[in-house]
Amino acid sequence: MAGPDQVAQHSSEVLGQRKSLGQCPIKMAITGFACAGVIGFLVLYSKKKPEASALDVAKVTAGVAHSDNTHPPK
Incomplete structure (x- = not known):
């Protein structure tokens, strides 16, 4: 077991x-x-x-989608 002086020497290495x-x-x-x-x-x-296409999903992810990108054509 290490003595108190050895613990003090090694503590700076850990910190x-x-x-x-x-x-x-x-x-x-x-x-x-x-x-x-x-x-x-x-x-x-x-x-x-x-x-929906991958481009529609990318627009929604980026936050630039409009209603024509988020609703299917009728």
Whole structure:
């Protein structure tokens, strides 16, 4: 078992884990946003109506859809 002086020597090594992430936080945020967008698109695409196209789903995902994209033609 380690003595108190040995514990004090090794404790700084364990606490020294505050290093840089290795990745730019902006790149990680963009990647996370892109992953969330892809997952959202795939969820909406899997639940779409048969008459809706992939472009209609993409417009709804992006939030630029109008009523002609969300309602089937009559």
